[in-house]
Amino acid sequence: MSDDPTAHDRVFATRDASVARRPRRTARGTFRLTVGAFVALVAALLPLLRVIAPGFWLAAALGLAALVLTIGYLLRVRGVPAWAVSLIELVVWMLGVTGLFFAGQAWLLVIPSPAVFAAVPEVLSRAAQDIITGYAPLDATAAIAFLLVSSVALLAIALDHIVVTARMPLLAVVALLTVALIPTVSVQRSMPTWELVTLGATFLLLFRFETRTRREPERPGAVRTAAGFVLGAAALVTTLIVAPLLPTLNPVVLVPGSVSVGVDASIDLGRNLRNPASTEILTVTTDTGSAPYLRLATLSLLQGSGTWVPDAPSTTAIGSDGTFPAQALGSTITTTEAQTQIDISRLDTTWLPVPYPAASISGLTGSWAIADQNLTVESQGGSTRGQQYTVTTTSPQPTLEQIETAPARSTNSIYTVLPQNLPTIITSDAQQVTAGATSAYDKLIALQTWFRGDEFTYSLNAPVEQGFDGSSADAVARFLQVKSGYCVHYASAFTLMARSLGIPTRIVIGYLPGTYSSSTPDTVTYKVVSDQLHAWPEAYFQGIGWVRFEPTKSLGVSTSFAPGSGTSGTVDNSGSTPQPTASSAPTAAPSDQPSTAPTTGTTTSTTSTSGPAIAAIVPWALGAVLVIAVLAVPGVLGAARARRLRAAAARGDAVAAWSWVQDAARDVGVPVSAAASPREFGAALIAQPGVPPDAVWRLVDAVERAAYAPPPAPTGRRARRAASGDPATADAAAAVRSGVLGSVAPARRLIARVWPRSLWARE
Numbered sequence: 001m002s003d004d005p006t007a008h009d010r011v012f013a014t015r016d017a018s019v020a021r022r023p024r025r026t027a028r029g030t031f032r033l034t035v036g037a038f039v040a041l042v043a044a045l046l047p048l049l050r051v052i053a054p055g056f057w058l059a060a061a062l063g064l065a066a067l068v069l070t071i072g073y074l075l076r077v078r079g080v081p082a083w084a085v086s087l088i089e090l091v092v093w094m095l096g097v098t099g100l101f102f103a104g105q106a107w108l109l110v111i112p113s114p115a116v117f118a119a120v121p122e123v124l125s126r127a128a129q130d131i132i133t134g135y136a137p138l139d140a141t142a143a144i145a146f147l148l149v150s151s152v153a154l155l156a157i158a159l160d161h162i163v164v165t166a167r168m169p170l171l172a173v174v175a176l177l178t179v180a181l182i183p184t185v186s187v188q189r190s191m192p193t194w195e196l197v198t199l200g201a202t203f204l205l206l207f208r209f210e211t212r213t214r215r216e217p218e219r220p221g222a223v224r225t226a227a228g229f230v231l232g233a234a235a236l237v238t239t240l241i242v243a244p245l246l247p248t249l250n251p252v253v254l255v256p257g258s259v260s261v262g263v264d265a266s267i268d269l270g271r272n273l274r275n276p277a278s279t280e281i282l283t284v285t286t287d288t289g290s291a292p293y294l295r296l297a298t299l300s301l302l303q304g305s306g307t308w309v310p311d312a313p314s315t316t317a318i319g320s321d322g323t324f325p326a327q328a329l330g331s332t333i334t335t336t337e338a339q340t341q342i343d344i345s346r347l348d349t350t351w352l353p354v355p356y357p358a359a360s361i362s363g364l365t366g367s368w369a370i371a372d373q374n375l376t377v378e379s380q381g382g383s384t385r386g387q388q389y390t391v392t393t394t395s396p397q398p399t400l401e402q403i404e405t406a407p408a409r410s411t412n413s414i415y416t417v418l419p420q421n422l423p424t425i426i427t428s429d430a431q432q433v434t435a436g437a438t439s440a441y442d443k444l445i446a447l448q449t450w451f452r453g454d455e456f457t458y459s460l461n462a463p464v465e466q467g468f469d470g471s472s473a474d475a476v477a478r479f480l481q482v483k484s485g486y487c488v489h490y491a492s493a494f495t496l497m498a499r500s501l502g503i504p505t506r507i508v509i510g511y512l513p514g515t516y517s518s519s520t521p522d523t524v525t526y527k528v529v530s531d532q533l534h535a536w537p538e539a540y541f542q543g544i545g546w547v548r549f550e551p552t553k554s555l556g557v558s559t560s561f562a563p564g565s566g567t568s569g570t571v572d573n574s575g576s577t578p579q580p581t582a583s584s585a586p587t588a589a590p591s592d593q594p595s596t597a598p599t600t601g602t603t604t605s606t607t608s609t610s611g612p613a614i615a616a617i618v619p620w621a622l623g624a625v626l627v628i629a630v631l632a633v634p635g636v637l638g639a640a641r642a643r644r645l646r647a648a649a650a651r652g653d654a655v656a657a658w659s660w661v662q663d664a665a666r667d668v669g670v671p672v673s674a675a676a677s678p679r680e681f682g683a684a685l686i687a688q689p690g691v692p693p694d695a696v697w698r699l700v701d702a703v704e705r706a707a708y709a710p711p712p713a714p715t716g717r718r719a720r721r722a723a724s725g726d727p728a729t730a731d732a733a734a735a736v737r738s739g740v741l742g743s744v745a746p747a748r749r750l751i752a753r754v755w756p757r758s759l760w761a762r763e
Contacts, residue, residue, distance in 0.1 A: 030164055032209040034073045036202075037159040037172065041065060043202040044176040045152065046195050057145035064096045064149060065156035072160045082165040089157045096153065101146045123147075125381065155179065163206065173203045279530040281347040284514055288338045291513035291526040292355035292393070293536070293548065293556075298374040300414050300506040302473075308492065308507055313373035317380070322361045325372055330406075330543030333396045341390045346530075348385045352377035353511060355393050357545065363389035374506075374546075398544050400561040406541040408440030408503045415504030415540060418496065423477035430497035440503050441561075444539050444549055447497060448558060451490055451551035458553045459484040490552040491535040504540040508548070509533075512556055631754075638667075638756030649730035654706035657699060657733035661685070664737045667752035668744045678703045691739035698732040 042062065049058070068089045075085045099110040101123075107113050127143035140148065155175070162172045180199055284291050299308040316325070329335070340355050347353070352368065354361065354377055366382035398406070410416070433450045434443040450456075476496055479489040491507050498505040512534045514526035536556065538546040550556040642663065648656030662672050662681075670688060672681065682700040686693045741749055 029209075030073055030076050033164045033206075034069050034160070036169075036206040036209040037156070037163045038066060038069055040172070040176055040202045040206050041152070041156055041159060043199045044180045046198065047180050048148075052144065052148070053139050055140050055145075057140045057148045060100055060145070061149045061152035064093065064100075064153040067096065068092050068153060068156050069160055072157075072164065076164065082161070085165070086157065086161050089160065093150075093153045093157060097146070097150050100149060101142070128381070169206050173206065176203070279346055280527050281530050282342055282344045282353065282511075282514075282528050283517065283525055284528060285341040285343075285523050285525045286338060287340075287523050289524050291524075292338075292340060293510055293513060293534075294342070294353035294528065295356055295376065295508050295510040296349065296351035296353055297376055297509045298506050298538075299509065302417055302419050310509075311371070311374060311376075311506075313371045315369035315371050315378060318361065318364065318368045318370055318377070322364075324358050324360060324370055324375055327357060327545060328543075329396055329545070330398075330402070333398050333402065333544060335394050335396050338393050338395070339390060340393065342388070344384050344387045346385070348383050350379040350383065352379070352384055352387070352389075354391050357393055357395060358391050359394040360392045361389055363387075396544055398541075398561065400563045403441050403541060403544060403547070403561055404439045406441070406544050408539060408541055410504035410540045410542075412504075415506055416499050416502060418499050419473045422473055422496070422500070425477050425480050426473065426493070426496050427500045429480055430500045433497075434501060440501075440539070441541070443501055444498060444503065445560070447494055448549050448551050451494065452553050452558060456483045456490075456553045458486060458555065460486050487535045487552045487555065491537045494537040494549065494551040498537070498539060505537050506546075508536055508538055510536075634756060634759055635754045638663075638753070638759055641759075646730065646734070649733050650727060652727050652729065654699075654702040654729050657729045658703045661699065661733050661736050661740065663756065663758035664740045664752075666758040667756045668740060668748060669757075670740065678707075685736060685740065688740060688743040690742045692735050695732040695735035695739075699729060699736055702729040702732070 045058075045061075071092055072085050072089050075088060076082075080088075094112060095110040098106045098112045098116055102112070102116045102119065103109045105113055105115040105119065123143050123146050127141070127147040131144065158175070159172050162168050162175070177199070180195075282294075284294070286292065297310045300311050301309050303309050337359075338355075342353060344353070352364075356375060358375055358377075361377070364387060366387075367380040368382075369378055369380055370376075371378065430447070434446045437443040437446045473496065476489065476493045479485045479493055495505045495507055510533075511528050512532040514528035514532065517525045517527045519525065534552075534556070536548055536550055536552070538548050540546050548559060550558045642660060645656045645660035645663070649660055658678070665685065666672050670684065676684070678700045682696045685691050685696050741752065744752070
């Protein structure tokens, strides 16, 4: 080192001045990071507005989040310790949530009382139930609003600590991206491009704000800033271009050892049906010889331009006897009784699949309730997975004469409501197809026969390619034009056309009868797979109940009744599903797949799945390669930076050698403070096990000479560093770096190489 004391005085004076200026830079940097965290939080909440209607909860959540972030900023610039800042923010969060939702039970409106703490579990349970039983977009009830506001404000506190205190924006981005993707996964809708671009832009802005708060040499900082932006831009472009090419999963819940399949409440069944994977979800054992349709939910209400939404009727808890409400039948209508045992293995929903009309149920575990209006069964906080239960059905058996004379009228007007601006093709086709029919039943049979005739074809792909995937009135109009679609189109078209004729109808979501598995002298067992998810219409007849019809071409069991001797299918009085009559030998039940030719029986052909299965492997393999490549980017960038610094150190650049060692320290979690002198940091390195002291002090001496020795000539920074350095410095830096990396466990060392923290962390 130089022996000139004035040189040392100048160095320490410069350093003291730098320290004196640091609080103002820290305040400015803290403000930027606080603003960046809030903007990123807002961007992450945008996708949530597609599943939960905006309202009071949004203003309250953003207001409380802004409040805690502002308080955190003010406390930090006044030198309050980080742990105290987070603690005060939590207190503010608790007072704010209490004042917003429990003011009547709190002390002084904002201080939680024992009554408040006692009410929170009940409110959370109610919120969970509202979310489980609701459909998108949810109206935010008071319970849901409490959950959202509390969660968003807590997330703001976590972001404040991660981004502002820990200076780890990448971890914050991972958390925010998870929040943004939850709505997309839960309702199986793709994220609009503008939302994705906004989210990516705010993340890049957050990285930019973080890099501008760093206090290290300009060149490494610029390199890291550029690397961060390149990485972020590459991820954004990759998502926009490649993500649409990847396959879409069914809604699933991963459980150790198996996969549980879910059901979309908004009858967006196209995604489920187009998935090439077929998973067995349950078995049905019946004493009638033929499998029944299994119902999950009914849809009677039209929203907006004619999109069907699940019914949400009042429910009654299932009692110990498991009986269902009795249904009124005409005095001359006969009934038949059947028992069906259902074992669920991989279906995870809140709706219980049951045959109808159910008279009683036994064997359920957990809390369940019956919807009085349609006799569907819903969970009150549990799931269908693993349930084993037995359902007793009592099905009405009207004759042809009885159903032809039964009035098709209902006291509830929701079953005849039509959307405004109904496309004329729906009403004109209904009038034309039923022109020769006299009774409501004859009109429905005419519609069923027309849909199952030669004019229509079953297709899972044509609707998507031609832009009318879905169940809205416009989608139905397009379906009637091209006459090709799947069960949702057939059921929606049948229901709207029947309503245009004044006949009360609704749509049912459930499963087709399964395929034959085994039998005993008294029972037959069928298995039901995930791609047998189905939609069908029902019509209401007074004195008989709800009668299932099957318009979907080539699938299911069509409805018909015999004169004076009952039916060829049973009838559901409370949501009835005509079922195939019992036979002495089991028959194969249909699956919701298109056949090569129209069929009128109960069996459909199956196609080989080897082709789709192989085709499905390719995009997933490409996706896996892409994910691995993206995950490898930080490691590649870190390795490239290390090679560049090592090469510079070999040329005698002591500053590069010092940065090379500092990067290794950051990667393994050794604190690196910009305020520490080289000797202070050198002492910290020596404290690590396995770090050679001699090499550390040689490196410290080289750095001090490069920083404090007078320059030999004004020939540029690179030449100055080379002149003041020693190529042996690279050997000392390599020894120190090797010791630092060797001081941690192998797993931690691997993480340091794959995800080098030095790319984004400075302190």
